[in-house]
Amino acid sequence: MKAHILFVDDEAPIRELLSLYFRKKGLEVTTAMSAQQARELAGRLEVSLAILDVNLAGENGLELLSFFRTNYPKVPVIIFTGLSGQDLVAKALASGASGFMSKGDSLDALFTTVCRHLPQEGPP
Amino acid sequence: MRIRSLIKRLGSGSRFLRGGKSDSFAPPILREPERFPYGPFRWKSQLPPGTDYAVLASPNLRSWVPVSQGKAQEAPLEYIDSDAPKFACRFYRLLANEIYSANVIGYASVSLPPGFSMISNPFDSSATVAEMFKQWPDGTSLNRFDTRQFRLVENVIKSGKWLAPGEKLLRGEGAIFFNPTSDYKMASFAGEVCQGNLSTPVPAGFSLRASQVPQAGNLVEDLGFPIAEGDVIHLFDRERQNYTLHPYQDGKWPAGPPIIAVGEAFWVAKTEPHNWVQNLVIGS
Numbered sequence: 001m002k003a004h005i006l007f008v009d010d011e012a013p014i015r016e017l018l019s020l021y022f023r024k025k026g027l028e029v030t031t032a033m034s035a036q037q038a039r040e041l042a043g044r045l046e047v048s049l050a051i052l053d054v055n056l057a058g059e060n061g062l063e064l065l066s067f068f069r070t071n072y073p074k075v076p077v078i079i080f081t082g083l084s085g086q087d088l089v090a091k092a093l094a095s096g097a098s099g100f101m102s103k104g105d106s107l108d109a110l111f112t113t114v115c116r117h118l119p120q121e122g123p124p
Numbered sequence: 125m126r127i128r129s130l131i132k133r134l135g136s137g138s139r140f141l142r143g144g145k146s147d148s149f150a151p152p153i154l155r156e157p158e159r160f161p162y163g164p165f166r167w168k169s170q171l172p173p174g175t176d177y178a179v180l181a182s183p184n185l186r187s188w189v190p191v192s193q194g195k196a197q198e199a200p201l202e203y204i205d206s207d208a209p210k211f212a213c214r215f216y217r218l219l220a221n222e223i224y225s226a227n228v229i230g231y232a233s234v235s236l237p238p239g240f241s242m243i244s245n246p247f248d249s250s251a252t253v254a255e256m257f258k259q260w261p262d263g264t265s266l267n268r269f270d271t272r273q274f275r276l277v278e279n280v281i282k283s284g285k286w287l288a289p290g291e292k293l294l295r296g297e298g299a300i301f302f303n304p305t306s307d308y309k310m311a312s313f314a315g316e317v318c319q320g321n322l323s324t325p326v327p328a329g330f331s332l333r334a335s336q337v338p339q340a341g342n343l344v345e346d347l348g349f350p351i352a353e354g355d356v357i358h359l360f361d362r363e364r365q366n367y368t369l370h371p372y373q374d375g376k377w378p379a380g381p382p383i384i385a386v387g388e389a390f391w392v393a394k395t396e397p398h399n400w401v402q403n404l405v406i407g408s
Binding site for chain 1: 239240263265267269274275276278300302304329330358360364365366367391393
């Protein structure tokens, strides 16, 4: 069974390109444009890993991280942001994030990070 | 040397090159543009036998030089530009019996490195995706953005065939192309240059857009894009395989203005919907 990624980002360019790239690499990807949509999808899908943008419209990605930690504690969550700063990294990791990805990273680097955090199945 | 002597013979200020009017002669039409992969560009036209003509070419639709001249025969005129590989894009028109052709045609080549590229077709063309992208391997894909579903819709080559071979990449429409090989490749668009007032709707939020005019330059100053405070342009760096963002803040471009190549598409995050109107008139 393919690893299933839930990718939450309200910025279409990066969300669509990255999900396209991950699919070409053999992952199954479902995208969400908002925290609300992500919550609904998490309840319906068997998610292997979630990628959450920090600056979601209407709701902070770190708040969504708390939702995942409470309701889906076994699902690794990677925080994805264009922002930099050790404070944000520390806060995300303290809140239970498994990893951190920067929007400035190359597609290959992002894929490597995702594979590193995929539970059991490992890279596709 | 051939072009130089041609210019000298015709004379750049001659009536022949200026394109004066003649009442009894219909402007010729250039048709069947075809770019051979990595090779020449060909087109055809029909002129009354015995008509003097000159073929004019331009790399930018602004400066034109005569590249050939002759006298029309019974058979249709077929022009083959074997210098095409030397130019990333080139445009053509005819001057016959002192009248310019009714249309301008041309081609534009785009570089497609391994991975993703954001591309667009800047010409009017009836070519399908299968005709535009021939001899590509399995895994090649062309993805258009569906603004109603807010997602990319993929057309991909499987078992040597495009899943939707009849799909078309319309003039000014942007797409994300995926080159699955480890080789740098080229693709060429060919067709007619559309003139007049060309309008592209740009909705609020994200959309994938491209110029309807095959010209390169500053997106706002040269291509007339209607930028507004808070808008963000996303270009894709094909070499580094990631985006470069160009936010428009306080009436400036803090990261530098977005410069668009011919045949390049871009994402725009627009604060308010707007029409992008481009006016192209190719004069004499």
